[in-house]
Amino acid sequence: MNLNRENTKGKRSLSNIILIISFFIVILIPVLFMNLKRNQVSYIDNRNLLEVEDIFDDGNIFENLKSYVDDRIGFREKIVDIYAKFMDKAFNEITHPKYEYGKEDFIMSRAEENEFDPDFMEIYADFIKGFQDYCNDRNIKFLYAVEPRKELIYPEYITEGYNYENMDIEYFIELLELNEVNYLNNVETLKEAKELGIEEALNNLYLNGKTLENGEIDYTKINSNLLFDQKYDARHWNEAGAIIGISAILDRLNLLDSRVDKFNLSNYKSEEYINDTLVASNFEINETTNHFNLINDNSIYIEDFEEEIKRHESFRNFTHYKNLENEDAPRILIFAGSYFNDKEKFLTESFSEVIKVHNYRNVLDYEYYINIFNPDIVLFESTEYTHFDFYFPDNEMEDKIHMKTLEYFINNENIKEDEFVKIIEVNKDGENLTNFTIEIESDENFFAYVDINNRTLDCKVSKAGNKILVEFSIMTSEIQNIDSFDLYFVTENGESYHKIPISLK
Numbered sequence: 001m002n003l004n005r006e007n008t009k010g011k012r013s014l015s016n017i018i019l020i021i022s023f024f025i026v027i028l029i030p031v032l033f034m035n036l037k038r039n040q041v042s043y044i045d046n047r048n049l050l051e052v053e054d055i056f057d058d059g060n061i062f063e064n065l066k067s068y069v070d071d072r073i074g075f076r077e078k079i080v081d082i083y084a085k086f087m088d089k090a091f092n093e094i095t096h097p098k099y100e101y102g103k104e105d106f107i108m109s110r111a112e113e114n115e116f117d118p119d120f121m122e123i124y125a126d127f128i129k130g131f132q133d134y135c136n137d138r139n140i141k142f143l144y145a146v147e148p149r150k151e152l153i154y155p156e157y158i159t160e161g162y163n164y165e166n167m168d169i170e171y172f173i174e175l176l177e178l179n180e181v182n183y184l185n186n187v188e189t190l191k192e193a194k195e196l197g198i199e200e201a202l203n204n205l206y207l208n209g210k211t212l213e214n215g216e217i218d219y220t221k222i223n224s225n226l227l228f229d230q231k232y233d234a235r236h237w238n239e240a241g242a243i244i245g246i247s248a249i250l251d252r253l254n255l256l257d258s259r260v261d262k263f264n265l266s267n268y269k270s271e272e273y274i275n276d277t278l279v280a281s282n283f284e285i286n287e288t289t290n291h292f293n294l295i296n297d298n299s300i301y302i303e304d305f306e307e308e309i310k311r312h313e314s315f316r317n318f319t320h321y322k323n324l325e326n327e328d329a330p331r332i333l334i335f336a337g338s339y340f341n342d343k344e345k346f347l348t349e350s351f352s353e354v355i356k357v358h359n360y361r362n363v364l365d366y367e368y369y370i371n372i373f374n375p376d377i378v379l380f381e382s383t384e385y386t387h388f389d390f391y392f393p394d395n396e397m398e399d400k401i402h403m404k405t406l407e408y409f410i411n412n413e414n415i416k417e418d419e420f421v422k423i424i425e426v427n428k429d430g431e432n433l434t435n436f437t438i439e440i441e442s443d444e445n446f447f448a449y450v451d452i453n454n455r456t457l458d459c460k461v462s463k464a465g466n467k468i469l470v471e472f473s474i475m476t477s478e479i480q481n482i483d484s485f486d487l488y489f490v491t492e493n494g495e496s497y498h499k500i501p502i503s504l505k
Contacts, residue, residue, distance in 0.1 A: 330376035
Protein backbone atom coordinates (compact mmCIF):
# COMPACT_ATOMS: atom_id res chain seq x y z
CA MET A 1 0.00 0.00 0.00
CA ASN A 2 2.71 2.50 0.91
CA LEU A 3 4.59 1.69 -2.26
CA ASN A 4 1.52 2.27 -4.42
CA ARG A 5 0.83 5.50 -2.58
CA GLU A 6 4.41 6.62 -3.20
CA ASN A 7 4.08 5.74 -6.89
CA THR A 8 0.83 7.70 -7.11
CA LYS A 9 2.44 10.72 -5.45
CA GLY A 10 5.41 10.43 -7.80
CA LYS A 11 3.18 10.34 -10.89
CA ARG A 12 1.14 13.29 -9.58
CA SER A 13 4.31 15.28 -8.93
CA LEU A 14 5.61 14.48 -12.41
CA SER A 15 2.28 15.56 -13.92
CA ASN A 16 2.42 18.81 -11.97
CA ILE A 17 5.96 19.45 -13.16
CA ILE A 18 4.96 18.79 -16.77
CA LEU A 19 1.93 21.08 -16.34
CA ILE A 20 4.10 23.87 -14.87
CA ILE A 21 6.70 23.48 -17.61
CA SER A 22 3.95 23.53 -20.27
CA PHE A 23 2.45 26.63 -18.67
CA PHE A 24 5.76 28.47 -18.78
CA ILE A 25 6.39 27.32 -22.35
CA VAL A 26 3.01 28.74 -23.40
CA ILE A 27 3.94 32.04 -21.73
CA LEU A 28 7.55 32.15 -22.89
CA ILE A 29 7.10 31.24 -26.56
CA PRO A 30 5.17 34.43 -27.45
CA VAL A 31 7.81 36.42 -25.52
CA LEU A 32 10.67 34.69 -27.36
CA PHE A 33 8.99 35.48 -30.68
CA MET A 34 8.30 39.15 -29.97
CA ASN A 35 8.40 41.38 -33.05
CA LEU A 36 11.31 43.74 -32.38
CA LYS A 37 11.63 45.11 -35.92
CA ARG A 38 11.29 48.85 -36.50
CA ASN A 39 8.60 50.60 -38.55
CA GLN A 40 6.05 47.81 -38.14
CA VAL A 41 2.36 48.33 -38.92
CA SER A 42 -0.43 46.43 -37.18
CA TYR A 43 -2.85 45.07 -39.77
CA ILE A 44 -5.60 44.52 -37.21
CA ASP A 45 -5.28 47.98 -35.63
CA ASN A 46 -4.35 49.91 -38.79
CA ARG A 47 -1.56 51.81 -37.01
CA ASN A 48 2.19 51.80 -36.42
CA LEU A 49 3.40 49.62 -33.55
CA LEU A 50 5.13 51.38 -30.67
CA GLU A 51 8.91 51.75 -30.89
CA VAL A 52 11.35 51.31 -27.99
CA GLU A 53 11.86 55.07 -27.68
CA ASP A 54 8.08 55.53 -27.33
CA ILE A 55 8.29 53.81 -23.92
CA PHE A 56 10.11 56.83 -22.51
CA ASP A 57 8.25 59.44 -24.54
CA ASP A 58 5.84 60.99 -22.02
CA GLY A 59 6.92 59.80 -18.57
CA ASN A 60 4.35 56.96 -18.31
CA ILE A 61 7.07 54.33 -18.57
CA PHE A 62 5.21 51.38 -17.03
CA GLU A 63 2.02 52.00 -19.04
CA ASN A 64 4.02 52.48 -22.24
CA LEU A 65 6.06 49.34 -21.54
CA LYS A 66 2.85 47.35 -21.14
CA SER A 67 1.54 48.79 -24.44
CA TYR A 68 4.85 47.98 -26.16
CA VAL A 69 4.70 44.34 -25.02
CA ASP A 70 1.00 44.09 -25.95
CA ASP A 71 1.80 45.46 -29.42
CA ARG A 72 4.76 43.23 -30.16
CA ILE A 73 4.09 39.96 -28.33
CA GLY A 74 4.58 36.93 -30.57
CA PHE A 75 1.58 35.48 -32.44
CA ARG A 76 -0.50 38.49 -31.34
CA GLU A 77 -2.63 38.65 -34.48
CA LYS A 78 -3.43 34.89 -34.40
CA ILE A 79 -4.40 35.07 -30.73
CA VAL A 80 -6.57 38.12 -31.35
CA ASP A 81 -8.25 36.45 -34.36
CA ILE A 82 -9.05 33.25 -32.44
CA TYR A 83 -10.51 35.22 -29.53
CA ALA A 84 -12.54 37.43 -31.88
CA LYS A 85 -14.09 34.42 -33.67
CA PHE A 86 -15.01 32.79 -30.35
CA MET A 87 -16.67 35.93 -28.96
CA ASP A 88 -18.64 36.49 -32.18
CA LYS A 89 -19.96 32.93 -32.38
CA ALA A 90 -20.64 32.55 -28.65
CA PHE A 91 -21.88 36.00 -27.68
CA ASN A 92 -22.46 37.91 -30.96
CA GLU A 93 -19.84 40.41 -29.79
CA ILE A 94 -17.07 42.12 -31.77
CA THR A 95 -13.83 42.40 -29.82
CA HIS A 96 -12.11 44.74 -32.28
CA PRO A 97 -11.17 47.95 -30.42
CA LYS A 98 -12.87 50.20 -32.98
CA TYR A 99 -16.08 48.35 -33.90
CA GLU A 100 -19.27 46.91 -32.39
CA TYR A 101 -22.59 45.53 -33.60
CA GLY A 102 -25.43 47.98 -34.02
CA LYS A 103 -29.01 47.13 -34.93
CA GLU A 104 -29.84 44.62 -37.68
CA ASP A 105 -26.22 43.37 -37.70
CA PHE A 106 -24.86 46.72 -38.87
CA ILE A 107 -21.28 47.14 -37.73
CA MET A 108 -20.69 50.61 -36.30
CA SER A 109 -17.85 52.45 -34.62
CA ARG A 110 -17.57 51.52 -30.95
CA ALA A 111 -19.68 53.91 -28.88
CA GLU A 112 -17.65 56.59 -27.14
CA GLU A 113 -18.22 59.90 -25.40
CA ASN A 114 -18.09 62.90 -27.70
CA GLU A 115 -17.12 65.97 -25.71
CA PHE A 116 -17.88 69.36 -27.21
CA ASP A 117 -14.57 71.15 -27.80
CA PRO A 118 -15.25 74.66 -29.12
CA ASP A 119 -11.66 75.83 -28.52
CA PHE A 120 -10.25 73.22 -30.91
CA MET A 121 -12.92 73.96 -33.51
CA GLU A 122 -12.07 77.67 -33.43
CA ILE A 123 -8.34 77.00 -33.85
CA TYR A 124 -8.98 74.50 -36.65
CA ALA A 125 -11.36 76.82 -38.54
CA ASP A 126 -8.87 79.69 -38.22
CA PHE A 127 -6.10 77.46 -39.58
CA ILE A 128 -8.23 76.52 -42.61
CA LYS A 129 -9.03 80.18 -43.21
CA GLY A 130 -5.32 81.05 -43.11
CA PHE A 131 -4.54 78.16 -45.46
CA GLN A 132 -7.21 79.38 -47.89
CA ASP A 133 -5.85 82.93 -47.82
CA TYR A 134 -2.33 81.63 -48.41
CA CYS A 135 -3.50 79.78 -51.53
CA ASN A 136 -5.68 82.59 -52.87
CA ASP A 137 -2.83 85.10 -52.45
CA ARG A 138 -0.84 82.90 -54.84
CA ASN A 139 -3.68 82.49 -57.36
CA ILE A 140 -4.32 78.91 -56.22
CA LYS A 141 -7.97 77.88 -55.97
CA PHE A 142 -8.91 76.38 -52.59
CA LEU A 143 -11.70 74.11 -51.32
CA TYR A 144 -12.14 72.47 -47.93
CA ALA A 145 -14.44 69.42 -47.64
CA VAL A 146 -15.67 67.71 -44.47
CA GLU A 147 -16.85 64.09 -44.53
CA PRO A 148 -19.29 62.28 -42.19
CA ARG A 149 -18.98 59.20 -40.04
CA LYS A 150 -21.40 56.34 -40.60
CA GLU A 151 -23.46 57.17 -37.51
CA LEU A 152 -24.40 60.59 -38.91
CA ILE A 153 -25.84 59.04 -42.08
CA TYR A 154 -27.39 55.91 -40.55
CA PRO A 155 -28.36 56.85 -36.96
CA GLU A 156 -31.21 54.34 -37.06
CA TYR A 157 -28.69 51.48 -36.82
CA ILE A 158 -26.68 52.81 -33.87
CA THR A 159 -26.19 50.49 -30.90
CA GLU A 160 -29.24 50.31 -28.62
CA GLY A 161 -29.12 52.90 -25.86
CA TYR A 162 -26.61 55.17 -27.60
CA ASN A 163 -27.34 58.32 -29.59
CA TYR A 164 -24.63 60.04 -31.60
CA GLU A 165 -24.72 63.80 -31.37
CA ASN A 166 -21.80 65.81 -32.67
CA MET A 167 -22.14 69.42 -31.57
CA ASP A 168 -18.60 70.02 -32.82
CA ILE A 169 -19.55 69.62 -36.49
CA GLU A 170 -22.47 72.04 -36.17
CA TYR A 171 -20.34 74.67 -34.46
CA PHE A 172 -17.47 74.01 -36.88
CA ILE A 173 -19.69 74.66 -39.91
CA GLU A 174 -20.83 77.94 -38.32
CA LEU A 175 -17.19 78.96 -37.91
CA LEU A 176 -16.40 78.12 -41.54
CA GLU A 177 -19.30 80.33 -42.57
CA LEU A 178 -18.13 83.19 -40.34
CA ASN A 179 -14.57 82.88 -41.69
CA GLU A 180 -15.87 82.86 -45.28
CA VAL A 181 -14.10 79.59 -46.01
CA ASN A 182 -14.91 78.00 -49.35
CA TYR A 183 -16.14 74.67 -48.01
CA LEU A 184 -18.34 71.70 -48.87
CA ASN A 185 -20.31 69.90 -46.16
CA ASN A 186 -20.50 66.31 -47.41
CA VAL A 187 -22.44 65.36 -44.29
CA GLU A 188 -25.41 67.07 -45.93
CA THR A 189 -24.46 65.75 -49.38
CA LEU A 190 -24.73 62.14 -48.24
CA LYS A 191 -27.86 62.75 -46.18
CA GLU A 192 -29.55 64.19 -49.27
CA ALA A 193 -28.43 61.23 -51.40
CA LYS A 194 -29.83 58.80 -48.82
CA GLU A 195 -33.16 60.67 -48.79
CA LEU A 196 -33.33 60.78 -52.59
CA GLY A 197 -32.39 57.11 -52.91
CA ILE A 198 -28.90 55.83 -53.67
CA GLU A 199 -29.75 54.34 -57.06
CA GLU A 200 -31.35 57.55 -58.28
CA ALA A 201 -28.54 59.70 -56.85
CA LEU A 202 -25.93 57.59 -58.62
CA ASN A 203 -27.80 57.36 -61.87
CA ASN A 204 -28.17 61.14 -61.92
CA LEU A 205 -24.41 61.03 -62.46
CA TYR A 206 -24.69 58.58 -65.36
CA LEU A 207 -23.58 60.48 -68.47
CA ASN A 208 -23.19 63.42 -66.04
CA GLY A 209 -26.93 63.76 -65.55
CA LYS A 210 -27.86 63.16 -69.19
CA THR A 211 -30.53 60.63 -70.09
CA LEU A 212 -30.44 57.83 -72.61
CA GLU A 213 -31.77 58.28 -76.15
CA ASN A 214 -35.27 57.28 -75.08
CA GLY A 215 -35.22 59.86 -72.28
CA GLU A 216 -34.90 57.33 -69.47
CA ILE A 217 -32.08 56.88 -66.97
CA ASP A 218 -30.36 53.51 -67.16
CA TYR A 219 -30.96 52.13 -63.67
CA THR A 220 -29.56 48.74 -64.68
CA LYS A 221 -26.07 50.20 -64.41
CA ILE A 222 -26.23 50.50 -60.62
CA ASN A 223 -27.02 48.03 -57.87
CA SER A 224 -26.35 49.75 -54.57
CA ASN A 225 -28.58 50.94 -51.76
CA LEU A 226 -26.05 52.00 -49.12
CA LEU A 227 -23.46 54.77 -48.82
CA PHE A 228 -21.57 52.80 -46.18
CA ASP A 229 -21.39 49.01 -46.32
CA GLN A 230 -23.50 47.29 -43.70
CA LYS A 231 -20.50 45.52 -42.18
CA TYR A 232 -17.21 45.98 -43.99
CA ASP A 233 -16.04 49.41 -42.91
CA ALA A 234 -17.75 51.36 -40.15
CA ARG A 235 -15.43 54.34 -40.49
CA HIS A 236 -15.34 55.02 -44.25
CA TRP A 237 -17.85 55.40 -47.06
CA ASN A 238 -18.13 52.61 -49.62
CA GLU A 239 -17.50 53.31 -53.30
CA ALA A 240 -21.08 54.44 -53.93
CA GLY A 241 -20.74 56.92 -51.06
CA ALA A 242 -17.34 58.03 -52.36
CA ILE A 243 -18.81 58.72 -55.80
CA ILE A 244 -21.58 60.86 -54.29
CA GLY A 245 -19.15 62.82 -52.12
CA ILE A 246 -16.35 63.21 -54.67
CA SER A 247 -18.74 64.18 -57.48
CA ALA A 248 -20.05 66.98 -55.23
CA ILE A 249 -16.44 68.11 -54.72
CA LEU A 250 -15.82 68.10 -58.47
CA ASP A 251 -18.99 70.15 -59.03
CA ARG A 252 -17.67 72.79 -56.64
CA LEU A 253 -14.21 72.76 -58.19
CA ASN A 254 -15.77 73.17 -61.63
CA LEU A 255 -17.32 76.41 -60.38
CA LEU A 256 -13.85 77.57 -59.35
CA ASP A 257 -12.17 76.43 -62.57
CA SER A 258 -14.25 75.41 -65.59
CA ARG A 259 -11.37 73.22 -66.82
CA VAL A 260 -12.23 70.70 -64.08
CA ASP A 261 -14.39 68.01 -65.65
CA LYS A 262 -17.47 67.03 -63.66
CA PHE A 263 -17.85 63.41 -62.61
CA ASN A 264 -19.17 61.15 -65.36
CA LEU A 265 -20.41 57.77 -64.20
CA SER A 266 -20.50 56.44 -67.77
CA ASN A 267 -16.69 56.27 -67.59
CA TYR A 268 -17.02 53.46 -65.03
CA LYS A 269 -18.38 49.96 -64.88
CA SER A 270 -20.00 48.61 -61.72
CA GLU A 271 -18.93 45.18 -60.50
CA GLU A 272 -20.00 43.11 -57.52
CA TYR A 273 -17.21 42.59 -55.01
CA ILE A 274 -16.97 40.38 -51.94
CA ASN A 275 -15.49 41.80 -48.74
CA ASP A 276 -14.23 38.66 -47.00
CA THR A 277 -13.19 40.26 -43.73
CA LEU A 278 -13.79 43.37 -41.68
CA VAL A 279 -11.35 46.12 -42.63
CA ALA A 280 -8.06 46.03 -40.67
CA SER A 281 -8.84 42.59 -39.21
CA ASN A 282 -9.37 38.94 -40.08
CA PHE A 283 -12.96 39.03 -38.80
CA GLU A 284 -15.01 37.12 -41.41
CA ILE A 285 -18.06 38.84 -42.93
CA ASN A 286 -18.40 37.73 -46.60
CA GLU A 287 -20.42 40.78 -47.66
CA THR A 288 -21.32 41.76 -51.22
CA THR A 289 -20.73 45.36 -52.26
CA ASN A 290 -20.12 47.33 -55.48
CA HIS A 291 -16.82 48.54 -56.91
CA PHE A 292 -16.68 51.06 -59.76
CA ASN A 293 -13.71 50.76 -62.11
CA LEU A 294 -12.67 52.98 -65.00
CA ILE A 295 -13.45 51.52 -68.39
CA ASN A 296 -10.52 53.43 -69.91
CA ASP A 297 -7.95 54.55 -67.38
CA ASN A 298 -5.98 57.40 -68.95
CA SER A 299 -3.78 58.07 -65.92
CA ILE A 300 -0.29 56.81 -65.17
CA TYR A 301 1.15 56.43 -61.70
CA ILE A 302 4.27 58.50 -61.00
CA GLU A 303 6.80 56.91 -58.64
CA ASP A 304 9.53 59.55 -58.99
CA PHE A 305 9.03 61.25 -55.62
CA GLU A 306 7.64 58.42 -53.51
CA GLU A 307 10.90 57.68 -51.71
CA GLU A 308 12.02 61.29 -51.33
CA ILE A 309 8.92 63.28 -50.43
CA LYS A 310 8.87 64.22 -46.75
CA ARG A 311 5.95 63.03 -44.63
CA HIS A 312 5.16 62.56 -40.96
CA GLU A 313 6.41 59.15 -39.88
CA SER A 314 2.94 57.97 -38.80
CA PHE A 315 1.02 59.34 -41.81
CA ARG A 316 2.83 58.22 -44.94
CA ASN A 317 0.19 57.90 -47.65
CA PHE A 318 1.23 59.59 -50.90
CA THR A 319 0.03 59.09 -54.47
CA HIS A 320 0.79 60.91 -57.71
CA TYR A 321 -0.96 60.48 -61.08
CA LYS A 322 -0.68 62.18 -64.45
CA ASN A 323 -3.39 62.09 -67.12
CA LEU A 324 -1.72 62.46 -70.52
CA GLU A 325 -5.13 62.60 -72.24
CA ASN A 326 -6.22 65.70 -70.32
CA GLU A 327 -3.10 67.87 -70.24
CA ASP A 328 -5.03 71.16 -70.45
CA ALA A 329 -6.87 70.43 -67.20
CA PRO A 330 -5.60 71.92 -63.93
CA ARG A 331 -3.18 70.27 -61.51
CA ILE A 332 -4.63 69.48 -58.06
CA LEU A 333 -2.86 68.94 -54.74
CA ILE A 334 -5.03 67.08 -52.22
CA PHE A 335 -4.53 66.79 -48.48
CA ALA A 336 -6.81 63.90 -47.54
CA GLY A 337 -7.27 61.16 -44.97
CA SER A 338 -8.22 57.51 -45.34
CA TYR A 339 -11.61 58.39 -46.87
CA PHE A 340 -9.72 59.00 -50.11
CA ASN A 341 -7.54 55.87 -50.00
CA ASP A 342 -7.87 54.01 -53.33
CA LYS A 343 -10.42 56.60 -54.48
CA GLU A 344 -8.06 58.49 -56.83
CA LYS A 345 -9.77 56.69 -59.72
CA PHE A 346 -12.77 59.00 -59.19
CA LEU A 347 -10.54 62.07 -59.66
CA THR A 348 -7.86 61.31 -62.22
CA GLU A 349 -10.09 61.85 -65.29
CA SER A 350 -10.87 65.43 -64.22
CA PHE A 351 -7.30 66.73 -63.89
CA SER A 352 -3.99 66.74 -65.71
CA GLU A 353 -2.25 65.75 -62.49
CA VAL A 354 -3.43 64.50 -59.09
CA ILE A 355 -1.11 64.62 -56.09
CA LYS A 356 -2.50 63.30 -52.79
CA VAL A 357 -0.73 63.69 -49.44
CA HIS A 358 -1.87 62.20 -46.14
CA ASN A 359 -3.51 65.18 -44.45
CA TYR A 360 -2.86 64.60 -40.75
CA ARG A 361 0.03 66.76 -39.53
CA ASN A 362 1.49 66.95 -43.04
CA VAL A 363 -0.95 69.72 -43.94
CA LEU A 364 0.84 71.97 -41.45
CA ASP A 365 3.77 72.00 -43.91
CA TYR A 366 1.63 72.86 -46.92
CA GLU A 367 4.25 75.34 -48.26
CA TYR A 368 6.68 72.46 -48.81
CA TYR A 369 4.23 70.52 -51.02
CA ILE A 370 3.01 73.62 -52.87
CA ASN A 371 6.61 74.60 -53.67
CA ILE A 372 7.29 71.19 -55.18
CA PHE A 373 4.07 70.53 -57.12
CA ASN A 374 3.00 74.07 -58.04
CA PRO A 375 -0.75 73.22 -58.08
CA ASP A 376 -3.58 75.17 -59.69
CA ILE A 377 -6.02 73.89 -57.06
CA VAL A 378 -5.67 72.74 -53.45
CA LEU A 379 -8.29 70.48 -51.87
CA PHE A 380 -8.11 69.97 -48.12
CA GLU A 381 -10.34 67.19 -46.79
CA SER A 382 -10.97 65.80 -43.31
CA THR A 383 -13.53 63.58 -41.59
CA GLU A 384 -15.43 64.99 -38.64
CA TYR A 385 -14.32 62.25 -36.21
CA THR A 386 -10.64 63.16 -36.79
CA HIS A 387 -11.10 66.72 -35.55
CA PHE A 388 -8.94 66.58 -32.47
CA ASP A 389 -5.39 67.26 -31.35
CA PHE A 390 -3.82 63.90 -32.25
CA TYR A 391 -4.40 64.40 -35.97
CA PHE A 392 -4.30 68.20 -36.11
CA PRO A 393 -2.17 69.51 -33.20
CA ASP A 394 -3.96 72.61 -31.95
CA ASN A 395 -0.82 74.29 -30.58
CA GLU A 396 0.94 73.97 -33.94
CA MET A 397 -2.11 75.20 -35.84
CA GLU A 398 -2.48 78.15 -33.49
CA ASP A 399 1.22 79.07 -33.90
CA LYS A 400 1.19 78.61 -37.66
CA ILE A 401 2.32 81.67 -39.60
CA HIS A 402 0.57 81.85 -42.97
CA MET A 403 3.22 83.74 -44.92
CA LYS A 404 2.37 86.73 -47.07
CA THR A 405 3.72 86.71 -50.62
CA LEU A 406 7.07 88.27 -51.45
CA GLU A 407 5.23 90.70 -53.75
CA TYR A 408 3.12 91.85 -50.80
CA PHE A 409 6.26 93.22 -49.17
CA ILE A 410 8.34 94.27 -52.19
CA ASN A 411 5.49 96.25 -53.73
CA ASN A 412 5.21 98.35 -50.59
CA GLU A 413 6.64 101.75 -51.58
CA ASN A 414 7.93 102.31 -48.03
CA ILE A 415 10.10 99.19 -47.89
CA LYS A 416 13.84 99.77 -48.18
CA GLU A 417 16.68 97.55 -49.30
CA ASP A 418 19.21 96.75 -46.61
CA GLU A 419 21.89 94.17 -45.77
CA PHE A 420 21.11 92.14 -42.66
CA VAL A 421 21.88 88.54 -43.75
CA LYS A 422 25.21 86.82 -44.35
CA ILE A 423 25.36 83.53 -46.28
CA ILE A 424 27.60 80.98 -44.55
CA GLU A 425 27.09 77.86 -46.65
CA VAL A 426 24.79 76.47 -49.36
CA ASN A 427 24.12 72.72 -49.44
CA LYS A 428 21.84 70.64 -51.63
CA ASP A 429 20.97 66.96 -51.87
CA GLY A 430 18.40 64.63 -53.43
CA GLU A 431 17.79 63.01 -56.80
CA ASN A 432 14.34 63.67 -58.22
CA LEU A 433 13.85 66.35 -55.58
CA THR A 434 16.58 68.86 -54.81
CA ASN A 435 16.59 69.99 -51.18
CA PHE A 436 18.44 73.22 -50.45
CA THR A 437 19.75 73.99 -46.96
CA ILE A 438 21.37 77.42 -46.59
CA GLU A 439 23.13 78.37 -43.38
CA ILE A 440 23.00 82.09 -42.64
CA GLU A 441 23.87 84.67 -40.00
CA SER A 442 21.50 87.47 -39.02
CA ASP A 443 20.41 89.49 -36.01
CA GLU A 444 16.95 90.05 -37.51
CA ASN A 445 13.78 87.98 -37.46
CA PHE A 446 12.74 87.54 -41.07
CA PHE A 447 10.74 85.75 -43.73
CA ALA A 448 12.70 84.04 -46.52
CA TYR A 449 11.83 83.52 -50.19
CA VAL A 450 13.57 82.24 -53.28
CA ASP A 451 13.07 83.46 -56.85
CA ILE A 452 13.97 80.44 -58.99
CA ASN A 453 13.03 79.36 -62.51
CA ASN A 454 10.47 82.21 -62.77
CA ARG A 455 8.74 81.04 -59.59
CA THR A 456 8.70 82.43 -56.05
CA LEU A 457 8.93 79.81 -53.31
CA ASP A 458 8.45 80.30 -49.59
CA CYS A 459 11.34 79.04 -47.47
CA LYS A 460 11.31 77.40 -44.08
CA VAL A 461 13.46 79.10 -41.44
CA SER A 462 14.67 76.95 -38.54
CA LYS A 463 17.39 76.76 -35.94
CA ALA A 464 19.74 73.82 -35.33
CA GLY A 465 21.85 74.58 -32.28
CA ASN A 466 23.50 77.93 -32.97
CA LYS A 467 22.86 77.68 -36.71
CA ILE A 468 20.11 79.47 -38.60
CA LEU A 469 18.94 77.42 -41.59
CA VAL A 470 16.86 78.41 -44.60
CA GLU A 471 15.35 75.44 -46.47
CA PHE A 472 13.30 74.76 -49.57
CA SER A 473 12.75 71.88 -52.01
CA ILE A 474 12.04 71.83 -55.73
CA MET A 475 11.83 69.26 -58.51
CA THR A 476 15.30 68.63 -59.90
CA SER A 477 13.90 68.79 -63.43
CA GLU A 478 12.94 72.44 -62.83
CA ILE A 479 16.49 73.62 -62.18
CA GLN A 480 18.49 71.57 -64.67
CA ASN A 481 18.87 74.51 -67.06
CA ILE A 482 19.45 77.35 -64.62
CA ASP A 483 22.73 78.42 -63.05
CA SER A 484 21.56 80.79 -60.30
CA PHE A 485 18.66 81.98 -58.17
CA ASP A 486 17.90 84.88 -55.83
CA LEU A 487 17.23 84.68 -52.12
CA TYR A 488 15.06 87.35 -50.54
CA PHE A 489 14.92 88.10 -46.83
CA VAL A 490 12.21 90.40 -45.46
CA THR A 491 12.16 91.63 -41.87
CA GLU A 492 9.09 90.57 -39.90
CA ASN A 493 7.93 94.19 -39.65
CA GLY A 494 8.12 94.48 -43.45
CA GLU A 495 10.36 97.54 -43.34
CA SER A 496 13.46 96.11 -45.05
CA TYR A 497 14.46 93.41 -47.50
CA HIS A 498 17.77 91.91 -48.54
CA LYS A 499 18.32 90.28 -51.95
CA ILE A 500 21.21 87.82 -52.33
CA PRO A 501 22.07 86.04 -55.61
CA ILE A 502 23.16 82.39 -55.29
CA SER A 503 25.20 80.62 -57.96
CA LEU A 504 24.50 76.95 -58.78
CA LYS A 505 27.85 76.49 -60.58
